[in-house]
Amino acid sequence: MNKIVVSLTLVFMILYSCQNEKKGNVNKWKSEIIETEQRFANMAHEKGVAEAFLAFADDEAVLLRNNNLIIGKGALEEYYLVQGLDENSSLSWEPEFVEVSESGDLGYTYGYYSFSFLDSTNNKVTSRGVFHTIWKKQNDGSWKFVWD
Helix, strand or coil, X not given: CHHHHHHHHHHHHHHHHHHHHHHHHHHHHHHHHHHHHHHHHHHHHHHCHHHHHHHHEEEEEEEEECCEXXXXXXXXXXXXXXXXXXXXXXXXXXXXXXXXXXXXXXXXXXXXXXXXXXXXXXXXXXXXXXEEEEEEECCCCCEEEEEC
8 A cells, every 4th residue: 555655656746747847848938938039029120120120030930921921031122122121110019918738849929020211201100009920939949030
């Protein structure tokens, strides 16, 4: 009887420690994604939207813009060349929620954004909305977005 109790206690302790380790990893990965979002937003503010989006995009990233899909990093680069965003454009956002898979290879964020630019008559136009970004962990441990 003692052997059974000891064995069951040992199994319980192992399972409990594995669960706590998994939860700790998920929290770590959530923090990594939030930090990546912050670096991404800071770069958009300091160096411009196009440079930031290209720096944080996975090679297979997809953007949804004006009901059109822009697929792949090369297409993103072409898209931003055509957009002609300049120093009068600004984009800001902050994630309000983050979740990550238990395997730690995918995560997502959402929150609110604000995009401002000068129109052809030099009037400031501001667009506000909700963003949703899906993040994929890269082989080097960094996070890149695969959907925005």
